[in-house]
Each structure stands twice: as C-alpha cells, then as structure tokens.
Amino acid sequence: MVSKKALKNSILQDPRATDFVANPYLRYSQWHSLDAPVFWENYGFWCLLNFDAVSGTLRDRRFARLPPAGHELAPPPPHLQEFAKAERYSLLAMEPPAHTQLRKLVNKAFVSRQIDAMEPFIKQIAHSSIDHFEGTGAVELLEHYATPLPLRVITRVLGIPEEAGPQLLAWSHAMVKVYTMTQSFEDEITANTAAAEFYAFLEDMIASKRRNPDDGLLSHMITARDETQSISDDEIICVSILLLNAGHEATVHQLGNMTATLLTHYAGERRALLLDALKDEVTADAIVAESLRFAAPLHLFTRYAQEDLTLGGDVHIAKGDQIGLLLAAANRCPKKFSEANTFMPERPDSAHLSLGAGLHYCIGALLSKMELRIATQVLFQRLPELMLADEPQFQDTYHFHGLQSLHVKWSLL
C-alpha cells in the first residue's frame, strides 16, 4: 500500500517531546524540504504540510471528519461514555446534511452584523481587566487578560450568566485535556465527569430559557427546535459545549501567542511601529492575520478518506484511512510564502489556514479575529511600554500550541 518514495518520507517525532512542543517549526522546515507528504510514524498516518495541499484537502469532499460507512470507529470505552455523549452532535462530529442544518442555525449568531455589535462590549471587558492590574507593574497575562475576555464574550453570545464562567472554565479545561495526548486515565475520568456535569448544566439552562427566553443563541436554538423540530436538545447541548470549549481555548492561546510574538518583534525602538499600526483597523487586522499565520494555536487536524485515492502523486490512501493536516506547518510553507519563517504583517502574500477552510471552517472566525484585534489594541494603548518579564514557555501539548504562562511588566512612572 505504501510506495517507495512515500516510505522515504517516514518521520519519527514524539509529539510530546519538550523541544518539539517548544518549537515545532524547526521540524516543519526539515519536513518541508522533503517536498512531499510525510508518514508520521508516531501517529501512524500520512500528513500534508504543503499550503495548497492542506487547503485543497480541507475543501475536498473525498475527505471528511468522520470515517465512511463500513469503517466506523470503535465505540468509546465505558469510562468515556459521558464525554462521547457531549461530543456526539458537535458540529465537528457531523457531516452534511445534518451538519448543514445545524451550522446554518448556529451561524446566525456569528454573522458580521451580530459580531460588529459586540465591539463595544469586547472593548469594555478589555479595559475592565486592565483596570484591575494596571497599577501593579507586572502581571501574568494569560490568566488575567487572555482567559476572561473570550469567556465573557462567549457566555454573552449564548446567553449564559457570567457568574457561571469559572465553572465553565473548569469543565472546559478538564475536557480539552483529552485532546492533548498527554492525559492519564485519571484525567479521562475527570473529563468524563466534567462532560456529564456540563451536559446537566445545559439541560437545566435550556429548561430555564424555555420558560424565560432571551436574545442569546441558546434561546434562538431552542425556538428553532420547538418551532420546526429540525434539531434536537442533544444537538443544542453538544454545539454549546463545543462553542464554550474549543472556541474559547483556541482564542486564549492565540491571544497569548500573538502578544508574545508582538513583544518579541516590536521591542525597543521598533515599538513605535506597532503602536502606530494598531491605531488603524486595517493594519491592526493585518497584524492579527499574520499572527494567526505565524503563531497558530491549533496545529493538527485529521480527516478520513471517503474513497481510495492518491496523495502527492504516489501515496496511496485507502477508503477509511485517516490523514493529518498540519495547519501550522502549511502556514510556513516556503512554496507559498516568501520568508515564511519571518513575522511580517505587511507581507503581500498574506494568508493562513489557522481557522481551517471548507465545510468546517471556523464558525467563530469573525468573532475571534475581532477579539484578538480589540484585545491587542486596548492592551498596547493602555500599556504602550509593555515588555516580557521572562522568556515565555510553551505548555507541553502539541495539539493546543499555547503558552504555559506569559509574565509581562511595565514601568509605573
């Protein structure tokens, strides 16, 4: 099944190795030089990293997030039953036609008109977080700035009381641990319990919104469900958990990655360039886009082949096989980008795949880009001399490529 050329491109890289998670881009550069798909032995599947190949595959209906009929996955083990239940109808676990219907409904809350209306609220959250630590001269930015902002935004979008935030965060952290490949059996039990509690919380929330509807996405989904019977309560719950977990975690990490990148690239005399660029929405958006290309938080997504096919000319993929799409490596593809490893917001060839593409393109794309822009504009407007207090360390997970902590400081004079 595996051709000679393909075998030549087998790679062995523990995705949990400390030096790799700290800087996977060194390895990506080596793999790019092979100019072909690579067989990642630790995962046991072929991976694409060329920009056009990854982009094309995300849009190619011969690949899907689920395996084709006849190649179904093994049922989850008993200790992950509740976790699986909370994921069963998440958009990421669905394909058309069920996916199309649910996505259309959820998307109503994420169109540009709705997102633009959130701008004043996002600004207010950013300012109020900074009010809390501005007088201290130093802060750990992930906990005190990057985490509360997207959490408060997504609870507002869904219509969930803000006071539930800390509990939602605890459930979310417990659940996403299962995607990191670093979890223990105990972590899986904890994730399963978190999923069960999260599910029950949303069941109660749905019952309460049925009695007292409001303008949030949960109420809108319930109305659509009750009027048309087109979706189920299970779908509403699973998609809400996805929005609260994946959307939130990725935005926190990206805000951390982006801030660390900016503090490194615009230190000293270069800071004035950044402050200037952030004043203008167009150049500020370009900084966000380049930071998504340069420092993506989610590096690996997978797809299942829906038929037998060939990749890169001579790699045979059988129906039901899983392949890996290395989004962050594609973002540094030397065939697509000049000086691919240089952070350059003014680059003429700007593009990235950090938010995916095709049917499952990130539904929160507009929202997260606006959150990143406003959070960065407000941060540097309020603390223009912000600097790193120590070297940022990446956490030891490959799938969520984000910082363990981001300690920053500024002068109080």
Ligand code: HEM
């Ligand atoms: C910088 C932050 C974010 C990044 C990097 C990110 C990245 C992604 C990527 C790569 C996908 C596609 C996955 C695939 O094709 O297999 C995706 C899908 C998705 N994202 Fe995001 N995301 C972010 C923020 C958000 C936010 C804020 C929300 C919601 C509020 C959100 C909700 C979703 C949902 C629901 C999907 C599934 C869409 C579908 O299957 O149709 N994301 N995201």
